[in-house]
Amino acid sequence: MPGKKYRLICFDADGTLFDYNRAEEWALKNTFLEHNLAFSGKTIETYRKINKSLWDRLEQGNIKIERLKIERFTKTFPGLSEKEALELSKTYLEHLKKTGFLISGAEETIRALHGKYKLILLTNGLAKTQEGRLRASGLYAYFDAVITSEEAGCAKPDERIFRMALSIAKVISRESLMVGDNLTADIKGALMAGMDACWYNPLYEEKNKTEEYLIIKNLKELLNFLL
Ligand SMILES: [Mg+2]
Structure with a gap:
């Protein structure tokens, strides 16, 4: 996949x-x-x-x-x-x-993917808050767009918000991957919109393995698949 x-x-x-x-x-x-x-x-x-x-x-x-x-x-x-x-x-x-605290591996992963893929932040948070935090984190410049549920008028897992990302990036669903920690909002939502999905789950146990989506414990694992 x-x-x-x-x-x-x-x-x-x-x-x-x-x-x-x-x-x-x-x-x-x-x-x-x-x-x-x-x-x-x-x-x-x-x-x-x-x-x-x-x-x-x-x-x-x-x-x-x-x-x-x-x-x-x-x-x-x-x-x-x-x-x-x-x-x-x-x-x-x-x-x-003002809080830009990042999860371990986030900065390296985003910097490494920048320029090779279009990157969109797709979040159910509030518009001004999420943009401020993205700026405070130093990662703002690496993203092509930020889509918040507040501005979109619908929230993940509603597939309309995922379609908005596809339309902004001008790509079709099977050319896109959603990475998130929430099985319902991020993973089910993306799959419903026809996208591939990657579940970031730092507490992942092998016995829960599935064919439907990729599972990673550390964000940097993404680079093995994508670079
Ligand atoms: Mg989340």
Whole structure:
């Protein structure tokens, strides 16, 4: 399946190229401190559970991004007004935008693929945040385009967002590979759109092997297939 037939490689951002846990914790910590709210491991754990379930609802098309931005804070801090949550959200996104923490192997992999393939970042994150983080990471210049669910008006695994990438890169689906850490959003979505897929799973166990898509534990493994 994998090989040099590709012309376009799409990458998911969080959990694939970006170390989201580190970025989130750093941004939340600064936000809570600025707004005089309690910061502890427990607060972050609660926030993460709430945020995860809201993003799941977003991927199912059951909540809009503007509601998600508010509810992840009103649910973490009961008693917080929606107006306060909106302020918190603004501060948080400003901090998050500055975080360019990368996953090990991401920079070498992207630099090595640049110039040989068209590269698109395909992310369910927020437009300004993801662009800011990509710039902060130093990888911005290597990408041909950034597509966010916010701008696309639909989220992975909706195949329309993958088709948007194909259309921007002017390639057909079988000439393209999607690399991501989420089996539903990234892998199933890409396969539905007719693209090939590569599951980045650092905790991968051999017994889960499948013919349907490629599995890698380290991003640099991609270079064995693509260069
Ligand atoms: Mg991801």
